[in-house]
Amino acid sequence: MGYRKVAIVGAGITKFVRRAQETGPEMAYLASKMALDQAGLKLKDVEMITLGSAPDAFDGVHMKGEYLLSGAGGNNKPYIRNFVGGGTGVFAPIHGWIHVASGACDVCLVVCSEKMSSCHPHPQGAFLTIFDHTTEQPLKPTLIWIFALEMRRYMETYGLSKADVARVAVKNKNNALDHPSAQVAEAVTLEDVLNSEVLAEPVNRLDISPASDGAAAVVLASEDVAKRLTDKPVWIDGVGWNLDTSYWATKDLYYPRYVEKAARMAYEMAGITEPHKQIQVAEPYDPFDYKELHHMEGLLLCERGEAARLTAEGYTARSGNLPTCPSGGALGVGNPIAATGLMKVIEIFLQLREEAGKRQIPGKPRVGVAQAWGDLMQVGTVIVLRR
Amino acid sequence: MIINNVPMKGLTSEEYEKAIKISWKPQLQYAWDNGIGIGKYLASLKEGMILAAYCQKCGRIMLPARAFCEMCWRPTDRYVTVKDTGVVNTYAICHINWDASRLKPDEPRHIPAVIEIDGASQGQGILHILGNVEPSNVKIGMKVKAVWKPAAERTGSITDIRFFEPY
Numbered sequence: 001m002g003y004r005k006v007a008i009v010g011a012g013i014t015k016f017v018r019r020a021q022e023t024g025p026e027m028a029y030l031a032s033k034m035a036l037d038q039a040g041l042k043l044k045d046v047e048m049i050t051l052g053s054a055p056d057a058f059d060g061v062h063m064k065g066e067y068l069l070s071g072a073g074g075n076n077k078p079y080i081r082n083f084v085g086g087g088t089g090v091f092a093p094i095h096g097w098i099h100v101a102s103g104a105c106d107v108c109l110v111v112c113s114e115k116m117s118s119c120h121p122h123p124q125g126a127f128l129t130i131f132d133h134t135t136e137q138p139l140k141p142t143l144i145w146i147f148a149l150e151m152r153r154y155m156e157t158y159g160l161s162k163a164d165v166a167r168v169a170v171k172n173k174n175n176a177l178d179h180p181s182a183q184v185a186e187a188v189t190l191e192d193v194l195n196s197e198v199l200a201e202p203v204n205r206l207d208i209s210p211a212s213d214g215a216a217a218v219v220l221a222s223e224d225v226a227k228r229l230t231d232k233p234v235w236i237d238g239v240g241w242n243l244d245t246s247y248w249a250t251k252d253l254y255y256p257r258y259v260e261k262a263a264r265m266a267y268e269m270a271g272i273t274e275p276h277k278q279i280q281v282a283e284p285y286d287p288f289d290y291k292e293l294h295h296m297e298g299l300l301l302c303e304r305g306e307a308a309r310l311t312a313e314g315y316t317a318r319s320g321n322l323p324t325c326p327s328g329g330a331l332g333v334g335n336p337i338a339a340t341g342l343m344k345v346i347e348i349f350l351q352l353r354e355e356a357g358k359r360q361i362p363g364k365p366r367v368g369v370a371q372a373w374g375d376l377m378q379v380g381t382v383i384v385l386r387r
Numbered sequence: 388m389i390i391n392n393v394p395m396k397g398l399t400s401e402e403y404e405k406a407i408k409i410s411w412k413p414q415l416q417y418a419w420d421n422g423i424g425i426g427k428y429l430a431s432l433k434e435g436m437i438l439a440a441y442c443q444k445c446g447r448i449m450l451p452a453r454a455f456c457e458m459c460w461r462p463t464d465r466y467v468t469v470k471d472t473g474v475v476n477t478y479a480i481c482h483i484n485w486d487a488s489r490l491k492p493d494e495p496r497h498i499p500a501v502i503e504i505d506g507a508s509q510g511q512g513i514l515h516i517l518g519n520v521e522p523s524n525v526k527i528g529m530k531v532k533a534v535w536k537p538a539a540e541r542t543g544s545i546t547d548i549r550f551f552e553p554y
Binding site (some may be wrong): 010013014015017018019020022027030033034038120121122124125133134135136138140141143144148149150152153180181183199200201202203213245247249251252253350353355356 | 421478501
């Protein structure tokens with residue numbers, strides 16, 4: 001299709017924390033500087049920058065792209081903010097890919113920075129305006145309603161129990177024990193998750209990722225530049241994104257067809273015809289434990305309704321046939337919205353380079369997929385990486 | 388490049404309390420226009436009816452009423468009244484408020500539900516809440532009916548339907 005090859009050549013990430021002392025721009029700086037250092041580049045080598053960050057309401061700062069500009073190294077450069085809710089963290093590198101694949105530049109810095117803790121009494125409040133102001137907000141919704149509604153629909157459709165779903169939280173929180181950025185890594189058991197406080201049935205507290213502050217960044221380069229910079233470029237082989245209707249209550253919530261459409265777009269570009277055979281590692285978005293199952297199915301990594309059984313069988317453990325969220329995911333590492341998606345892309349990058357340290361999966365993986373999800377349960381963003 | 392050390396450590400609650408902070412409470416108010424489609428929907432609710440929109444190209448009867456069909460990308464052809472009964476597609480039993488504070492033990496639980504309204508095309512659901520039902524008795528597939536406010540109290544709002552109850 002005439003796209004140029006694009007590689008990831010460096011990555012940076014902060015710790016994910018409940019409350020950072022650092023401001024959003026300071027966090028963006030820390031992650032960006034680490035990514036450039038890892039790539040062996042200076043800011044002057046960066047031609048374009050794309051910045052991902054979630055709702056302005058978290059920070060109480062309008063023009064958040066401009067607010068984060070300096071930290072992301074964007075002064076006096078072609079710089080733009082992108083945003084698709086929770087899908088932003090994987091859309092940001094897709095956006096960077098567009099910059100480089102099109103030939104607009106050879107080196108693009110992708111930065112995601114999120115500071116949720118500024119919002120009081122709870123960042124959940126910032127989400128209220130995602131509901132329709134006229135037909136839904138008067139019902140006094142809370143953010144968690146939509147997750148509880150979707151989780152119930154998914155469980156009912158396939159006859160799943162709470163335990164079937166909770167195994168994802170157990171896996172990811174335990175995986176996160178090996179991630180240096182992790183905020184809520186914990187050696188939890190299935191009983192711990194099932195016995196945690198009930199917030200909105202069927203959702204318990206440990207089914208949910210936390211609110212977090214954190215930042216992540218990657219450097220993208222065109223083929224010539226990438227080969228000069230590193231012996232181990234990781235190629236962006238396919239990208240896809242898709243948005244379903246905003247009339248969220250009119251679509252069947254048991255299956256994320258928009259994730260499937262995004263995945264098919266990315267797989268077609270990457271020449272992947274049998275995803276469950278050709279992909280060796282996956283980072284599906286897991287803000288809630290059932291979402292990982294939902295997204296494994298949407299990503300066509302297994303048959304519909306099968307993800308829970310595969311999880312119980314250890315298929316998705318780091319030692320399994322198809323490890324999912326070896327990083328520890330949003331459930332374990334934390335969920336600073338936009339930074340979470342990019343953390344997942346970075347995890348696949350490190351796994352394919354066999355540089356994931358204690359988290360490294362066996363078998364020299366060659367192809368991995370990262371995915372994020374968000375807006376009003378309607379966006380899927382997918383990226384396929386290959387070493 | 389194995390990443391072992393990452394910057395930032397996070398403030399403890401004690402450190403956070405001590406830190407110098409600037410706070411701001413926005414005093415903003417918005418007045419949202421209803422528009423054409425939702426305007427008719429709300430006017431209909433005031434009359435005690437649920438209004439949908441019909442697109443003759445795709446044949447869908449859509450909720451809530453809307454001025455254009457987003458699938459066919461053309462104006463809808465007419466508005467039609469549907470029933471005020473429906474089927475529970477999914478539901479939740481919520482124990483927290485919007486700010487994540489917990490409901491007191493004696494406060495009634497919120498039961499949000501997606502309700503597929505009878506007379507609209509299959510799958511056309513709306514968000515509303517269930518009432519007059521024990522949370523443990525709610526089931527997916529349960530038939531429910533709107534409980535309306537008295538006509539004199541209706542204002543043209545989704546809350547003109549107080550809740551849906553089993554029937």
